[in-house]
Amino acid sequence: MSNLSSSGMRKYFGTAITAIQLGFDFFTVVATYLVAYALYVGALSRSSPQSLSEFLFFTVFSATIYLIVLDRVGVYRREISLLNIREIRGIFRAGIYASAAILSISFYIRFTSFSRLTLTFAMIATPIALLIQRQIFYRIHILFHTRGWSETRVVIYGVGTIGQHLCRRLLESPALGLLPIGFLDDDASQIGATISWPGMTNRKLSVLGGEAWLTEARKSGIGTVLIALPGASFERNQRLVERCVELGLDYAIVPNTYESFIQSVELFEIGGIPVLRRRKRTVSFYYLGAKRLADFIVATVGILLLSPLILLFWILIRLDSPGPVIFKQKRVGLRGKEFSFYKFRTMRVDAPKYGYTPQSSDDPRITRVGKWLRRTSLDELPQLFNVFRGDMSLVGPRPEMPFIVEKYSALERQRLDAKPGITGLWQISTFRGAPIHDHIEYDLFYLENRSLLLDFAIGIKTVTSAIRGVGAI
Numbered sequence: 001m002s003n004l005s006s007s008g009m010r011k012y013f014g015t016a017i018t019a020i021q022l023g024f025d026f027f028t029v030v031a032t033y034l035v036a037y038a039l040y041v042g043a044l045s046r047s048s049p050q051s052l053s054e055f056l057f058f059t060v061f062s063a064t065i066y067l068i069v070l071d072r073v074g075v076y077r078r079e080i081s082l083l084n085i086r087e088i089r090g091i092f093r094a095g096i097y098a099s100a101a102i103l104s105i106s107f108y109i110r111f112t113s114f115s116r117l118t119l120t121f122a123m124i125a126t127p128i129a130l131l132i133q134r135q136i137f138y139r140i141h142i143l144f145h146t147r148g149w150s151e152t153r154v155v156i157y158g159v160g161t162i163g164q165h166l167c168r169r170l171l172e173s174p175a176l177g178l179l180p181i182g183f184l185d186d187d188a189s190q191i192g193a194t195i196s197w198p199g200m201t202n203r204k205l206s207v208l209g210g211e212a213w214l215t216e217a218r219k220s221g222i223g224t225v226l227i228a229l230p231g232a233s234f235e236r237n238q239r240l241v242e243r244c245v246e247l248g249l250d251y252a253i254v255p256n257t258y259e260s261f262i263q264s265v266e267l268f269e270i271g272g273i274p275v276l277r278r279r280k281r282t283v284s285f286y287y288l289g290a291k292r293l294a295d296f297i298v299a300t301v302g303i304l305l306l307s308p309l310i311l312l313f314w315i316l317i318r319l320d321s322p323g324p325v326i327f328k329q330k331r332v333g334l335r336g337k338e339f340s341f342y343k344f345r346t347m348r349v350d351a352p353k354y355g356y357t358p359q360s361s362d363d364p365r366i367t368r369v370g371k372w373l374r375r376t377s378l379d380e381l382p383q384l385f386n387v388f389r390g391d392m393s394l395v396g397p398r399p400e401m402p403f404i405v406e407k408y409s410a411l412e413r414q415r416l417d418a419k420p421g422i423t424g425l426w427q428i429s430t431f432r433g434a435p436i437h438d439h440i441e442y443d444l445f446y447l448e449n450r451s452l453l454l455d456f457a458i459g460i461k462t463v464t465s466a467i468r469g470v471g472a473i
Contacts, residue, residue, distance in 0.1 A: 029059075065101050162254055330401065
């Protein structure tokens, strides 16, 4: 299979993007360490045990270590995970490893004495500064991506669920350098249809044609065809591959096993025969214990610190519309156990208790205070009591209603292998407006990769999403 990002100048553009990112990361680490030094010397009016030139040398040394560690944990790979969560987790892992390496090497080669306060601030602030810088860099990259500058233009053959899912992933993952410009499909009735996604109303793509349209691909600047027909026969996929080869187009195929292996799989060989198998999940007892302890501490502290805010919202909801302040609903949690789920009421009391989720803040069922609470996700605050009681966790799959869980497939029931969470991958995605059960890949990704670092990364992403009002209705 051809390398999807290897054509012409676009290959060098991808390399240039990585080089620019390396430069930004190096500058960010250096700047953070220098800010720590300036705060110690200036704001605290302390005399530093070393000169600025000595500290600058140490800073460049530390930044170099950081880049090496960032590369080793895979932050610079041109591959994606859901919502770049692996990148966020990688940055925090790099922060731990790089700090340990810097301190160890410094002790071994006996650098001149440093202020412990300066080093502590720098080592804590650097991962945060890298995350902020990468968010800015990501926005710039999105600008390049949406305008098609130096990107590989692709069409997706197959407008079904898998094709649309693939397109959505490409649209939210500019690091791959693949810009979808439309769909192709064997169903003539689909030609001319427009495809869009919740949360991405400015990105609408059309079904351009069928197999015959491939002859127009080169004229339209298309470099790659992504074949997403997992239900098609081997012969059908083979014919499309041969057609792409004839026309000089790169291609890639979503395998027929996609729907069976939506979970993580690994490839191994038996006597030279490639075999796919599901990667086994193991959950550490220590992880579960530490997670419950963290949930209890954060929920307790959160309830105490936020009690004035909770009281304020209580009063505002009372004044805004008649009815109870707290909305209670039966949800399904760990191992299928039902519990009472709490939220601030954001809809009128005559709204159906188990009706469909509002798709817009202009839904007439939503109250005035409710619009603001939903936009900021502050309607979720009462769920801290669910976490305190142990029904929920801070991070996990979203709890569903019993009548939906009754219809779960065996694959979907794996959502019940973990405590439901206040936040999670689905909640911070741009597709929160769609039903939870339509996006099982979010929960499966979490279940297969869960760790304290992943929970922390999702927590950070939740805070930034809430500030920007992303993923909330």
